[in-house]
Amino acid sequence: MSNGTFGIGRETRIVRSGARRVFTPHSPVDDISHFFGREEEASRFVSVINTEGQHVLVFGDRGVGKTSLAITTCRVLLQRVMGGGKYIEKRCDSSDTFESIVLNVLRALEIEHQNREMTQTTNRGGKASIKIPVAGAELDSHRQNAVKVLHQVSLSSPSWVAEQLQSKPGIFLIDEVDAVAGKEDRKKLAELVKLLSDNKSPLKVVLVGIASTGSDLTAGHPSVQRCLKEVQLKRMDDDDIKKIIRNGFKKLGQVPTEEVVTRITDISAGLPHFTHLICLKCAEASVVSGNKHIGSEVLTAALIESVKDSENALKDSYTNCLHSFNKPLEYKVIVLGAAQCKGSEFRAYDIRQQLQDRVGLDVEAAIISRRLTAIAAKAGGIIEKCGRGYYRFVDPRMPSFVKLLHGADKQSAA
């Protein structure tokens, strides 16, 4: 460390500025004041939750803002519409099963979830009975009959779980359902939703996950469609991305130029993660320099920092793919042209157009076509064929990452 302070002075200034609370590339938004756009999806979400017997399924591509929409809307709903009720959140991973998921909600609602011997008492003169655990039970033996019964837990049974949950008001958010490996487990989740719906439960379930169709997340359970309403999230509009940029910088008292706003919007391509990432790097640079004006020089330096902070999976698949060719530079140009195309699918012709317009390069469509075929043929390639003459990026975030790299490259070359 050159100055022996481990960068602590710089860090302290950044933390005090609040920039990392305003721009949060690595965590979902959970506060309405940082949440932009999505009016249509949020109001559908609200109306579904407020309809008896209906539950919500939020799905879409990686990083479009699914968790942010679900968390922010649930919070608002519980505070302003449902008048309370518990909010329980479970983020799944590949080791989760139906049992491990429902265990979360049972624990949070303080529902007995272990087999236990209970003492059931009956008043001699009447029929009323209560259950109390054996340990610590104090019975008036003159007036009550006591019978030992077993509180039988059946965590793997959707109907047992539904019975325990159905009278409890609140929202149970199950995020990253796509990570749950077992098809049977996902089917059981769908079954649980169906049972809660049939019983008009005030406990609402929100399922969230990466998928191109809603039924991917419920393993195609047929009868759940009536009660599990889908909210599909697509990329954000450019206007809403601009709101994230402008409002964020405004909160920090920083002023970006119009060119900076336009370039961040272009790189983001509707994915708010990249907006937050680049804006955060710009904001940090501005805090450290003390210059509230954010121009193109600050932006290009921020792009270099953003590349460093990007997900390794993106960096690795990009580098591995290009380095598997003898002349990686020739392929890099094609990938850049593809990243500049509007829309998720592109042809060799579209890439040619982009390279001409944006980079001033004229490459024959036949050459582009050959290289696209070669990239798509590679195992672990970053582009795949999706129709006759049509291609797309395997990871929908890749075009933004490629543009980020290109912006950072320009700075390094200067």
Ligand SMILES: Nc1ncnc2c1ncn2[C@@H]1O[C@H](COP(=O)(O)OP(=O)(O)OP(=O)(O)O)[C@@H](O)[C@H]1O
């Ligand atoms: N409506 C919004 N307004 C402002 N920022 C948003 C909005 N939606 C998402 N973001 C930001 O975008 C990034 C990704 O959001 P989020 O984690 O909600 O996406 P996701 O679709 O759940 O991602 P994943 O597929 O990885 O689970 C986060 O940095 C979050 O802060």
Ligand SMILES: [Mg+2]
């Ligand atoms: Mg998420």
